[in-house]
Amino acid sequence: MNIVIYIAIVLISIGSFLAFMRFVKGPTAADRAIALDTLSVIGIAGLVLLGYLFQRYIYIDLALVYAVLGFIGIIVIARYIEKSL
Amino acid sequence: MDTLNNILEFVGLFFVLLGSIFLFLGALGIYRMPDLYNRLQAGTKASTLGAMSVVLGVGLLQPDWLIKLIVIILFIGISNPLSSHALARASYRQGIRPFFKKKMDDYEKEVESEQKWKVESDKVESGKR
Numbered sequence: 001m002n003i004v005i006y007i008a009i010v011l012i013s014i015g016s017f018l019a020f021m022r023f024v025k026g027p028t029a030a031d032r033a034i035a036l037d038t039l040s041v042i043g044i045a046g047l048v049l050l051g052y053l054f055q056r057y058i059y060i061d062l063a064l065v066y067a068v069l070g071f072i073g074i075i076v077i078a079r080y081i082e083k084s085l
Numbered sequence: 086m087d088t089l090n091n092i093l094e095f096v097g098l099f100f101v102l103l104g105s106i107f108l109f110l111g112a113l114g115i116y117r118m119p120d121l122y123n124r125l126q127a128g129t130k131a132s133t134l135g136a137m138s139v140v141l142g143v144g145l146l147q148p149d150w151l152i153k154l155i156v157i158i159l160f161i162g163i164s165n166p167l168s169s170h171a172l173a174r175a176s177y178r179q180g181i182r183p184f185f186k187k188k189m190d191d192y193e194k195e196v197e198s199e200q201k202w203k204v205e206s207d208k209v210e211s212g213k214r
Contacts, residue, residue: 002104003089004098004101005098005101007105008101008102008105008139009105011106011108011109011198012105012109014109014112015105015111015112015113016112017112018112018115018116019112019116019128020111020117020181021116022115022116022124022202025113028121028176028181030121030175030176030179030181030211031121031124033172034115034121034124034128034129034169034172035115036096037126037128037129037165037168037169037172038111038112038115038128038129038132041107041108041132041135041136041161041165041206042108042112042132042136043134043141044136044140044157044161045104045105045108045140045194048140048143048154049101049139049143049155051143052143052146057111057146057150060150060153060157061153061155061200063157064153065156067147067160067164068096068160069160071160071164071167072163073169074168074172075122075167075168075171077172078139078168078171078172078174078175079171079174079175081158081172081175081179082174082175082178083178083179
């Protein structure tokens, strides 16, 4: 049954690599911000999954704080792109 | 009791697998789509569903953690559409237009009229001074 968790971690790491490639390539700043948003969401899911794999409860708190801070960061970047900050 | 735990574990693993597949597809859409708005839609929708599903699956696997995981699910469900909307609005106002031929674009008129109003109000203000 544990093989499913490993398959999920492999899929998530391939996905984060693809999003990171878009973060490197992206022609405009908005593309990079979108890739960063997706990377942070993938990171939240990966943190929760790693917390289950290692049986550590502290990873859940870490994922919650990362979700809040990533959301605030994306909103600030969007306002900056809009030139209304 | 044992069969209940087995059923919960099976359903949780199913949700984890489904969510990781959706996260992978969302990241693939981020990489492969031709346009900013296509990328935004593919990335945000698929990755929201994938992350919510993975977190719910872990909550079913480990029912002691379920309350805080439900808080994370609610926060992802609220915050991710908000951030994608802010990004789409910002990139449209910055001047990035959709890549494919468009049939209808009402927001363009609104943005143009707003910018015209802004320029005129700036003129009026500078005239007063």
